[in-house]
Amino acid sequence: MKFIVFLIVTLSIFPLIAQDSCSYQLSGYVIDEHDRLPLSDSKVYIIKPRRGVFADSSGYFVFPELCSGTYEFYCKHVGCDAVKKTITIRGNTKQNFYPEHHVDFDVVNVLAKKTINEISLGTRKLSEKDKNETKGLSLGEGLTRINGVRKLSTGNNISKPVIHGLHSNRILILNNGVRQEGQQWGNEHAPEIDPFIAGELAVVKGANSIRYGPDAIGGVVLVNPKELRKTPGIGGELNLVGLSNGLQGNASATLDGNSSKFPAIRWRLQGTVKRGGNAKTPDYYLKNTGSKEYNFSSAFGYNKLKYGIDFFYSQFNTDIGIFSAAHIGNLTDLQQAFEAEEPLESAGFTYDIDRPRQHIEHELFKTKGYLRTGKKGKIVLTYARQYNKRLEYDKHAPLNDSLANLNLPALQFELTTHAAEILWEHIRINSFKGSLGINGTYQENTYEGRFFIPNFQKIGAGIFWIESWKPKSSKLEIESGVRFDNIYQRIYMWQYGAIVSPAQNYMNMSSTLGAIYKVNKQLILRSNLGTAWRPPNINELYSNGLHHGAASIEIGDSTLVTEKAVNVSASIEYSGKRLSLVLDAYYNVINDFIYLKPTLVPTVTIKGAFPTFVNDQVNAHLRGLDLTLSYALTKELKVISKASILHAFNQTTRQYLVMMPSDRFENSLEYNFKDGKKVENAYVSLSVTSVLKQSRVPENSDYANPPEGYTVLNFAAGIDIPLKGNRISLGISANNLLNTRYRDYMNRFRYFADEMGRNISVRATIPFTLFTPKSIHNE
Amino acid sequence: MKTKTNMKTKTKTNMRAISFLGLACIVALSSCKKDDDLVTVPQPIANEAEVITTVTLQFTDAAGVQPSVTATFRDPDGDGGLNYDVFDTIRLQNNTIYNASILLLNETVSPADTISNEVLAEDDEHFFCFTPSFANVSIIRTDTDGTYEVGLQSQWTVGNVGNGTTQIVLKHQPGIKDGTCAPGETDIDVTFVTEIQ
Numbered sequence: 001m002k003f004i005v006f007l008i009v010t011l012s013i014f015p016l017i018a019q020d021s022c023s024y025q026l027s028g029y030v031i032d033e034h035d036r037l038p039l040s041d042s043k044v045y046i047i048k049p050r051r052g053v054f055a056d057s058s059g060y061f062v063f064p065e066l067c068s069g070t071y072e073f074y075c076k077h078v079g080c081d082a083v084k085k086t087i088t089i090r091g092n093t094k095q096n097f098y099p100e101h102h103v104d105f106d107v108v109n110v111l112a113k114k115t116i117n118e119i120s121l122g123t124r125k126l127s128e129k130d131k132n133e134t135k136g137l138s139l140g141e142g143l144t145r146i147n148g149v150r151k152l153s154t155g156n157n158i159s160k161p162v163i164h165g166l167h168s169n170r171i172l173i174l175n176n177g178v179r180q181e182g183q184q185w186g187n188e189h190a191p192e193i194d195p196f197i198a199g200e201l202a203v204v205k206g207a208n209s210i211r212y213g214p215d216a217i218g219g220v221v222l223v224n225p226k227e228l229r230k231t232p233g234i235g236g237e238l239n240l241v242g243l244s245n246g247l248q249g250n251a252s253a254t255l256d257g258n259s260s261k262f263p264a265i266r267w268r269l270q271g272t273v274k275r276g277g278n279a280k281t282p283d284y285y286l287k288n289t290g291s292k293e294y295n296f297s298s299a300f301g302y303n304k305l306k307y308g309i310d311f312f313y314s315q316f317n318t319d320i321g322i323f324s325a326a327h328i329g330n331l332t333d334l335q336q337a338f339e340a341e342e343p344l345e346s347a348g349f350t351y352d353i354d355r356p357r358q359h360i361e362h363e364l365f366k367t368k369g370y371l372r373t374g375k376k377g378k379i380v381l382t383y384a385r386q387y388n389k390r391l392e393y394d395k396h397a398p399l400n401d402s403l404a405n406l407n408l409p410a411l412q413f414e415l416t417t418h419a420a421e422i423l424w425e426h427i428r429i430n431s432f433k434g435s436l437g438i439n440g441t442y443q444e445n446t447y448e449g450r451f452f453i454p455n456f457q458k459i460g461a462g463i464f465w466i467e468s469w470k471p472k473s474s475k476l477e478i479e480s481g482v483r484f485d486n487i488y489q490r491i492y493m494w495q496y497g498a499i500v501s502p503a504q505n506y507m508n509m510s511s512t513l514g515a516i517y518k519v520n521k522q523l524i525l526r527s528n529l530g531t532a533w534r535p536p537n538i539n540e541l542y543s544n545g546l547h548h549g550a551a552s553i554e555i556g557d558s559t560l561v562t563e564k565a566v567n568v569s570a571s572i573e574y575s576g577k578r579l580s581l582v583l584d585a586y587y588n589v590i591n592d593f594i595y596l597k598p599t600l601v602p603t604v605t606i607k608g609a610f611p612t613f614v615n616d617q618v619n620a621h622l623r624g625l626d627l628t629l630s631y632a633l634t635k636e637l638k639v640i641s642k643a644s645i646l647h648a649f650n651q652t653t654r655q656y657l658v659m660m661p662s663d664r665f666e667n668s669l670e671y672n673f674k675d676g677k678k679v680e681n682a683y684v685s686l687s688v689t690s691v692l693k694q695s696r697v698p699e700n701s702d703y704a705n706p707p708e709g710y711t712v713l714n715f716a717a718g719i720d721i722p723l724k725g726n727r728i729s730l731g732i733s734a735n736n737l738l739n740t741r742y743r744d745y746m747n748r749f750r751y752f753a754d755e756m757g758r759n760i761s762v763r764a765t766i767p768f769t770l771f772t773p774k775s776i777h778n779e
Numbered sequence: 780m781k782t783k784t785n786m787k788t789k790t791k792t793n794m795r796a797i798s799f800l801g802l803a804c805i806v807a808l809s810s811c812k813k814d815d816d817l818v819t820v821p822q823p824i825a826n827e828a829e830v831i832t833t834v835t836l837q838f839t840d841a842a843g844v845q846p847s848v849t850a851t852f853r854d855p856d857g858d859g860g861l862n863y864d865v866f867d868t869i870r871l872q873n874n875t876i877y878n879a880s881i882l883l884l885n886e887t888v889s890p891a892d893t894i895s896n897e898v899l900a901e902d903d904e905h906f907f908c909f910t911p912s913f914a915n916v917s918i919i920r921t922d923t924d925g926t927y928e929v930g931l932q933s934q935w936t937v938g939n940v941g942n943g944t945t946q947i948v949l950k951h952q953p954g955i956k957d958g959t960c961a962p963g964e965t966d967i968d969v970t971f972v973t974e975i976q
Contacts, residue, residue: 329965
C-alpha cells in the first residue's frame with residue numbers, strides 16, 4: 001500500500017519536475033559492501049522532493065533531472081537499512097552506494113551465500129567479465145575461468161567441470177537450488193544446463209556435504225538464476241552470440257514482469273536457441289562435431305514478507321554430434337587413429353549432425369514455499385521433479401534394414417527424480433544462526449538397448465543441522481554442521497535369462513567444522529575441515545560393457561564399499577588498493593576411492609581383444625593450491641596471474657592417479673578505459689594460458705603418453721553503452737588467437753584429433769523495457 | 780490530472796493482461812515428460828539392436844578331393860559379459876587350394892539372424908582383410924561389390940605343413956571404402972590359430 005501511495009505521490013509531482021530545466025544526472029552502481037557484488041533492484045531516492053529510481057539487474061542506476069545543489073540521497077536494498085549520502089550536484093555526477101545488505105531478511109534472495117551455509121569454504125564466483133566472455137560456451141567450459149576448476153571433455157561439444165581433480169559423481173551441481181540429477185557418472189555426459197539461465201555462476205571448492213547431500217566430495221557448482229523482477233513493469237534482455245569456429249550462433253531472451261497492482265507477483269520467461277556446425281582445428285575440420293540446443297524456462301513467484309511461493313520449470317534439449325573418427329571398433333583402430341597425423345576421416349563444414357550422436361532432454365520442475373515463524377525463523381518447503389532422457393546413437397545403424405529404419409538409439413536411459421525438503425532457518429539468536437532440515441529423494445532409472453547400467457530404484461533420506469557462531473563485534477566466526485543419511489537402492493537386471501534384483505543400503509554421517517577470521521576489511525582468512533562420503537554408483541557396481549569412445553571394457557564390482565573423504569582447506573583473501581590475492585590450499589584424503597584399474601588379461605571379443613578395466617578401491621590423497629594475484633600497475637592497467645597445482649596420489653599402490661589435470665598457469669594484462677559520456681566499462685585484455693604436460697601419471701596406464709604441454713593466447717574486449725537507464729553491452733573475444741596446434745590431457749579425444757583452433761566470438765547483450773509504470777523512472 | 784489517472788488505469792490493465800499471458804505461457808509450457816518403462820521389468824538384453832556373435836569360416840577344396848573344413852568363433856552374448864564359448868583352430872591340408880566363405884550370425888535372437896546376408900546387401904560398405912602370420916597360406920578375395928573386393932568369398936592357397944595364425948578383420952567403411960583396410964570402424968577382428976597338416 002505504501003508503495004502505491006509512493007507511486008501516486010511521485011506521479012502527481014511529475015509535471016512539476018518535468019517543467020524544471022534542471023538536467024543533471026547522478027549515476028552509479030549499488031554494490032554489496034561485503035562481497036562487492038552488484039545489488040539488483042535497489043532503490044535510490046531523495047526525500048525533498050520525494051523522488052526515486054530503481055537500479056537495474058546489474059545494480060546500475062541513473063537518477064535524472066537533478067538541479068545543481070546539495071541533495072541528501074538515500075539508497076536502500078530490499079530488506080536492508082537505507083544508507084544516507086550528501087552529494088553536491090554541479091554537473092553529471094557518478095556515485096556508487098554500498099547499502100548494508102542483511103542477507104537474513106531478504107525474503108526472496110536465492111544467492112549463493114543464502115543457499116550454501118558452509119561459508120568457511122570460500123565461494124568463488126565467475127566475474128561479470130568472465131561470464132560475458134564465455135557466453136555461448138558450455139557450462140563446463142565457462143566454469144574453467146574460476147581458478148582451480150578444469151574441464152573433462154569429450155571432443156569440443158561435451159565438457160564437465162572438474163574441481164580439484166574430482167568430477168562426475170564427486171561434485172554436485174545445484175541448478176536453481178536443486179541437485180542436478182542426470183546420468184552424471186559418464187565421462188561423456190555433460191551437465192544438462194543452459195548457461196544463459198544463470199544470473200550467477202559460482203563454485204565452492206572442497207567437501208561441502210552438509211546442506212545438499214553427503215556426496216559433494218570435490219565441491220559444488222552453483223547455477224543461480226537472477227532474482228525475479230522486484231520493480232513494477234515488464235522488461236527483459238536479449239543475448240546474441242556468434243562464434244567463428246563451427247559458425248555457431250546463440251540467441252537467448254529473457255522477459256521479466258512484476259505487477260504494479262500486486263507487487264507480490266513476479267514472473268519470467270526465458271529461452272535459448274543454439275546451433276553450431278563442424279569445429280575446426282588449425283589444420284582440419286572435425287567430422288560430425290555440430291550441435292544444436294533449444295532450452296526454455298519459466299518462473300512465477302508470489303512473494304510476501306511473511307509467506308510466499310515460487311514455481312520454476314525448465315527444459316533443456318540438445319543434439320550433439322560425436323566426432324566420427326573417435327568412434328572406433330577396437331584397439332587396432334585406436335592405435336591407427338593415434339598414429340595418424342590427421343584423423344582418418346575428414347570432412348568439410350556442415351551443420352548436419354550424423355551418427356554417432358547423442359540426444360538429451362532434461363526437465364526440471366520446482367516449487368518452493370516459505371513461511372515466517374515468529375521474528376527469528378522461517379520454514380522453507382521445496383519439491384522438485386527432474387526427468388532426464390539420454391539417447392546415444394552408435395556410429396552405424398543396424399545392418400538389418402527393418403531395424404535400421406526404426407532409427408533406434410543403441411542406448412537409452414530415462415531417469416526420474418523426485419526430491420522434497422523441509423528446512424527451518426533461524427537468524428541470529430544469541431550469536432547463533434543456522435538451519436535444520438530433512439530431505440528425501442526417490443529416483444528410478446530404466447534403460448533400453450545395449451546394456452551398460454541396469455534399471456534401479458534409489459531412495460535417500462537425510463537430516464542435517466548447521467549452526468554458525470559470531471558475537472556482534474567478533475572478527476571470528478565459527479561454524480559447524482552435521483548430517484546423517486540413509487541411501488537404499490535396488491537393482492533390476494537380467495542374469496542368465498532371469499531377472500535378479502539385489503539391493504544395497506548405505507548409512508553414514510558427515511560433518512564439518514570451519515572458521516572465518518576477518519582481520520580487517522581487506523583481509524579474510526578461512527579454514528574448513530569437512531568429511532563426506534559417497535556410496536558406489538550404479539555403474540561402478542554393475543556396469544559391464546564396451547566403451548566405444550575409450551576402446552575398453554569396463555566391469556563393475558558389486559562388492560564395492562562406500563567412499564569416505566576428509567577434506568582440509570584454508571584460504572586467504574586479500575583485497576588492497578593495488579594488490580588483491582586469493583589463495584586456496586587443500587588436502588583431500590579419500591579412503592576407498594573408486595577408480596578403473598586396468599587388468600592384465602584383455603577380454604577377447606569378436607571385435608578383437610580389449611583392454612579391460614575393473615572398478616577398484618584405493619586410498620587417494622589429493623593436495624594442491626590455487627592462487628590468483630591481481631596488481632594494479634596504474635589506475636587503468638592491471639596484471640592478473642593465476643596458478644593451479646594439483647598432486648593426486650594413489651597411496652595403496654604408491655603411484656599417481658590417472659586422468660588428473662596437470663598444472664596450469666595464466667597471466668593476463670587488462671586495460672580499463674576511463675568512462676566517457678557515451679561509453680562505460682570499456683576494456684581490453686590479453687591473456688596467456690600455459691598448461692604443463694601431465695607427468696604425474698601411473699606407468700603403462702594409457703595407450704599413449706600424455707600430450708605435450710601447450711600455451712595459448714587469448715584476447716578479449718568489451719564496452720557498455722548506457723541508453724535510457726539500460727546498458728547495452730558489446731564484446732569480442734578470441735580464444736587461441738594464434739591458432740596454436742595442441743592436445744589436452746583432459747580431453748578424451750586427445751588420441752584422435754587436435755583441439756579447436758582460433759575461435760572468435762562476438763556478443764551483444766541488449767536489455768529492454770517493454771513497459772514501465774510512468775511513475776518509477778521520471779523520464 | 781484526469782488523463783493521468785486514465786493512463787494509469789489503462790497501463791495497469793495492460794500489465795495485468797500481460798502478466799496473465801505470461802502465467803498462461805508458464806502453465807502451458809510446464810507439461811511434464813514421463814518414462815513409460817517399468818523399472819522392475821528391465822528390457823531383455825536379447826532385445827539389443829544388433830550384435831554379431833558368431834563368425835564361421837567354411838572351406839571347400841576347389842579340386843573336390845579334401846574334406847570340407849569349418850572353423851567358428853562364438854561369443855554368445857556379444858561384447859562384454861560372458862567370454863567366448865567356441866574358438867576353433869583352422870586345420871587345413873597342405874598343398875591344397877580352398878574356397879572359403881564367411882558366415883556371420885547373431886545368435887542372441889531366435890532364430891539366429893544371418894548377418895552375412897546384410898553385409899552382402901551392403902557390400903559397398905564392407906571389406907574383409909586377411910592377415911596370415913606365416914607364408915604357408917596366401918589368401919585372395921574372390922568377390923566384388925562392382926568396384927572393390929569384399930571378402931565374403933575368398934581363395935586360400937595352402938602350402939607346406941606349419942603352424943601360425945590368421946587374422947580376419949571386417950571393416951565397416953560407409954562412403955569411405957577405398958579397397959584398403961585402413962579406413963572405417965572394425966566390426967570383427969578375430970585371430971584364428973591355423974594349422975597346416
